[in-house]
Amino acid sequence: MPALARRWGRRFDALTFAEMPFTPLRKPLRACCLALITTGGVHLREQPPFAMNDPRGDPSYRVIPADTPYVRLTITHDYYDHRDAERDLNILFPLELFRDLARRGQIGSLATCYSFMGHIEPPHVTTLLRRIAPQVAGVLKQEQVEAVLLTPA
Amino acid sequence: MGLIARTIEAAGIATISSIGLKAIAEKVRPPRVIHLKSPFGHPLGEPFNRAQQLSVVHDALRALYTIEELGTILEPGWAWRRQTYVEPEDWSLP
Numbered sequence: 001m002p003a004l005a006r007r008w009g010r011r012f013d014a015l016t017f018a019e020m021p022f023t024p025l026r027k028p029l030r031a032c033c034l035a036l037i038t039t040g041g042v043h044l045r046e047q048p049p050f051a052m053n054d055p056r057g058d059p060s061y062r063v064i065p066a067d068t069p070y071v072r073l074t075i076t077h078d079y080y081d082h083r084d085a086e087r088d089l090n091i092l093f094p095l096e097l098f099r100d101l102a103r104r105g106q107i108g109s110l111a112t113c114y115s116f117m118g119h120i121e122p123p124h125v126t127t128l129l130r131r132i133a134p135q136v137a138g139v140l141k142q143e144q145v146e147a148v149l150l151t152p153a
Numbered sequence: 154m155g156l157i158a159r160t161i162e163a164a165g166i167a168t169i170s171s172i173g174l175k176a177i178a179e180k181v182r183p184p185r186v187i188h189l190k191s192p193f194g195h196p197l198g199e200p201f202n203r204a205q206q207l208s209v210v211h212d213a214l215r216a217l218y219t220i221e222e223l224g225t226i227l228e229p230g231w232a233w234r235r236q237t238y239v240e241p242e243d244w245s246l247p
Contacts, residue, residue, distance in 0.1 A: 088200035106244035
């Protein structure tokens with residue numbers, strides 16, 4: 001296993017839970033409202049970049065409207081090689097692919113999407129767990145999102 | 154990633170996470186995972202390979218319906234660059 005993966009593995013020990021929730025998806029895909037969430041550090045060019053100067057990570061998130069064109073997006077993340085994702089964001093945060101699917105009626109709709117930077121260590125893990133993640137889950141519910149595709153770096 | 158996925162799932166929204174490295178998927182434990190054996194930064198494939206990206210997305214969305222056991226890590230078995238991908242036509246899921 002690559003050294004980077006081993007290091008990530010150790011870091012994620014803190015996040016391993018014995019019990020996990022599970023929500024079955026019952027609606028057909030063509031009627032589902034979907035959202036995308038990445039932890040690849042994507043953000044609008046005019047939004048503040050993720051804080052790379054804090055070695056414990058940045059637990060904040062950026063709201064990415066579903067109709068955002070790729071030219072308005074950039075990536076701030078020093079911990080992985082995102083050159084390919086910058087050439088074609090569909091490999092990391094596939095807004096265009098999902099807009100196509102929605103246009104063709106293959107999914108119901110694409111809701112507002114969200115981006116994080118991942119790589120979060122204590123004490124920011126607590127902030128993410130207690131405040132940030134429930135906040136995002138709440139707005140997804142409000143927007144009647146039924147399923148989410150998550151893509152890490 | 155796992156923490157965010159679990160929190161969303163706990164709110165009553167189904168999640169599927171596309172993860173390149175199985176070791177990470179096993180540690181962060183999102184509710185449902187599709188494991189691609191892809192390099193970092195490529196959770197859905199390679200740039201400009203639309204057939205590959207859509208094949209992975211299709212597998213991921215299908216997994217929302219087929220995975221019934223919590224913590225399942227699905228292995229579609231794509232051979233990455235050695236695979237010939239065809240854009241999926243039938244999206245009528247489940």
